Amino acid sequence: MKFTIKHDVPGRIRVHMDASSMTFAQADTLQYYLKNLQGVTNAKVYERTADAVVEYRCSRKTVIEAIAKFRYSNIEVPEDVLATSGRAINSHYTEKLADQVLWRMTKKLFIPAPVCAVLTTVSSMKYIYKGIRTLLDRKLEVPVLDATAIGVSILRRDFNTAGSVMFLLGIGEIIEDWTHKKSVDDLARTMSLNVNKVWLKTDDAEVQVSVKDVKDGDNVIIRMGNVIPFDGTVISGEAMVNQASLTGESEPVRRGEGTSVFAGTVVEEGEIVFRVKRAGGSSKYDKIVRMIEESEKLKSGLESKAEHLADKLVPYSLGGTALTYLLTRNTTKALSILMVDFSCALKLAMPITVLAAIRQASQASATVKGGKFLEAIAEADTIVFDKTGTLTKAKPTVSRVYSFNGMPEDELLRIAACLEEHFPHSMAKAVVNEAGRRNLMHEEMHSKVEYIVAHGISTFIDTSKVIIGSHHFVFEDEVCVIPVGKQELFDSLPDDCSHLYMAINGQLAAVICIIDPLREEAPEVIEGLKKAGISKVVMMTGDSERTAASIARKVGVTEYYSEVLPEDKAKFVEKERAAGRKVIMIGDGINDSPALSAADVGIAISDGAEIAREIADITVGADDLNQILMLKKLSDSLIKKINRNYRVIVGFNSALIALGVTGVIQPTTSALLHNTSTLVISLESMKNLPV
Known part of the structure; x- marks a missing residue:
């Protein structure tokens, strides 16, 4: 495609495509193409000017050649990328804002004063009606304050002040709606871009495919x-x-x-x-948007407090207006109080601050489902870790397969992989990955697979019953035995790895040894959590006492529990909460789900079971445990910023009221400064927090 270079510095280039403008779909297609080029770190496309800015680490020549090869018809863009790009929202609100400003300028410059007075009076009816409706509902809230300010100005025939107040209120409403929708849209888009796989049933087989191929x-x-x-x-x-x-x-x-x-x-x-x-990708996106916008239970206590405080201040504003008029008999000074209310900034800045924090977390590969969970992390004093896939690496590996029934190791591993591939757990993935590494084909050869939570898997291959799972499941629940002459081999199994037991027809067939190395960053993260205010760090695992003690000693937890069942984890969490402690639970498996649900905040590892991710309040990436420490620091910063916003909003607006009452500034100036401060605080609230 033809283009011209408008600006060029090392690592960054701005080009103008051969068009006067682009449609939203064209701009999204080009941006998707540029962002997915190897060596490109970021790309931004502007549909109005048909410009594109590309930041890159590869050679300049590679970028230029790639842009030249670009054709809209040759690029396949996922449906959810086009449907959820956010360009339509930005364009819609930009036009609304421009129309509002243009109409205001037209009225002031070209429409005669008597006609302006009529138009202003007609426009005021909307605000006065809303205020009366609020009063009829027996509420003294912000609409009453707005209606009083506008109504008094109309009665005084001060149409210029009434028009200015309505103009500023209109601008404020547009910016508030735009800012909130953009924050929600950005967050939901980030949360929805997950690629999952599913099992597709065909005529004669089960095939694992990507969700986008369904x-x-x-x-x-x-x-x-x-x-x-x-x-x-x-x-x-x-x-x-x-x-x-x-x-x-x-x-x-x-x-x-x-x-x-x-x-x-x-x-x-x-x-x-x-x-x-x-099968479209937008259904999950739509669900997340609804979850963020409609679920009141996800609001933090501080957000709710801001909303309630804003409305509670309305009677004081009205009372202050009346008192000022009685003492001074000056309508202008009394109006100065009505022109300033605390609600706009309180109701807008607090949710935006929380949404910005959630967005910041998502940029670090942590998905947070609501503001109240960040607030709970800030208040938490106890954290409970599952071991496997959490404190240890998310990708354990098979070190050796021991045969107890004479079958070749590869054949035993192939059978194990055939069973394990259906169930999402880090140990299961280790078996499947090792089979893949050895090029072992493990096509379906069993009947219906039954998964017993926290124990193992049971099925039939032809007429033989095959089970695979923990020592407790195989030897105690299923009462399997070690073949004659194999006790010495069993006693010599290495102690430095986890053991997965497989039995066929009641006899031990194989022991798969899995190395589950400790995450290098785990000790440092736990020490950081303690310094950040977490007084109790607990590890709970289904592993043996020997393995649990070794890991606990290395990472530095304050307590640990071994050979626990899923219900034990949940009971421990409930007991701690009953004692008045705020508890965070971190896990990755199906067996962690009850505890994740019982905790004040449940955090799932993204590589783990889908049910754990769905039940959890927060999901973090599998690559780095430092995300837990980041979430703690982010939550603490969020609380500090919200409290600082409270002080700034109350302090600045109180100063405006004082200046208006003393006659230093006029009501219209108060309204202008109040709305400007709301915008500035809201924009400031959208910035990333220090972590």
């Missing part, structure tokens, strides 16, 4: 612990589905043949095959 009418298999990624209708199987993400009700509901299932819900028990109704 089409309407495809049949998808969802097993226990997995999230349902699309809306659809169940065609076979039966499951208990947790629909809390849609309905708020945590009690699972039964879903069988012929019933509907919805994107974002989780299969807690059972297995279903459903036919996809809607």
Whole structure:
């Protein structure tokens, strides 16, 4: 495509494409193309001017050649990228703002004063009606304050002041709506860009594919612990589905043949095959937007406090206005109080600060589902870690396979991988990955797989019963035995790794040794959490006492518990909360879900089970445990900034009232400064917090 270079410095180039402007879709397509070029660190496309700014680390020649090769028709952009780019929102509100300013200038410059007075009076009816409705609802809130200020100005025939106040209120409403929608849109877009895989059922097999490859009418298999990624209708199987993400009700509901299932819900028990109704990427995005905009329970206590405080101050503003008039008999001075209210800044700045913090967390690969969870992290004094995949690396590896029944190691590993590939856990992934590394094909050769939470897997291969799981599951629950002559081999198994046991027809067939190395950053992170105010750091694991003690000693936790079951973790969390402590729980598996749900804040590792991610309040990336410490510092900074905003808003607006009452500034000036300060504080609130 033809273009011209407008500005060029090392590492950054601005080009003008061969067009006067672009459509939103064209701009999004070009931006998607540029951002995905190897060596490009960032790209921004401006649809109005058809300009593009590219920041790069590769050679300048590579970037220029790539832009020259660009063709709209050759680029396939994911549907959700085009549907959720945010360009339409920005354009809509820019036009609304420009129309408001243009209409104000037109009235002042070209429309005669008598006509302006009529137009101003007509426009005031909207605000006066809203104020009267609020009074009829027996509330003294902000609309009453606005209606009084405008109404008194109209009665005094001060149409210029009334018009200025309405103009500033209109601008404020547009900016408030725009800022809030943009913050929500940016956040939701960041949260929705997750690529997941699903099992697709074809005529003769199950195939794992990317979510983006699923089409309407495809049949998808969802097993226990997995999230349902699309809306659809169940065609076979039966499951208990947790629909809390849609309905708020945590009690699972039964879903069988012929019933509907919805994107974002989780299969807690059972297995279903459903036919996809809607495969587009925007459904998850829409769900997240609704979650952020509509779910009052996700608001932090400080946000709610700001809203209530703003309305509680209205009677004092009205009382102060009346008192000022009685003492001075000066309407202008009394109006100065009405022109300044605390609500705009309080109601806008606080939610924006919280949304900005959530957005900042998402930029660091941490997805936060609501402001109240950041507030809870700031207040937390206890943190509970699961071990596997959390304090230890998210990608454990198989070190060796020991055969106890004479079968080749590779064949035993192939059977284990065939069972484990259906269930999301770091140990299972280690087995599947090792089979892949050895090029072992593990096609389906078993009957229905049953997963027993925190224990293992049971199935049949031909007529042989095969189980794989923990020592407790294999030897105590299933009463399997060690083959004759193999006790010495069993006793000599290495102690420095985790053991996964597989038995066939009641006899131990294999022990898979899995190395689960400690995260290098874990000791430093735990020390940082203690310095940040976490007084109790606990590790809970289903591993043996030997393994747990070794890890606990290395990372520096204050307490640890070994050989625990899922219900033990949840009971511990509930006991700590009952004692008045604020608890954070961090885990990655299906077995961590009860504890994640019971904690004040549940944090899931993104590499873990989907049910853990869905139930958790926050999800962090699997690569670096420092994100936990970042969240603690971010939460502390958020509380400090909100408290600072309180002081600035109350202090500045109180000063405006004082200046107006003493006659230093006019009411229109008070209104202008008040609205300007609201905008400045709101823009400041959108900035990243120090961590």
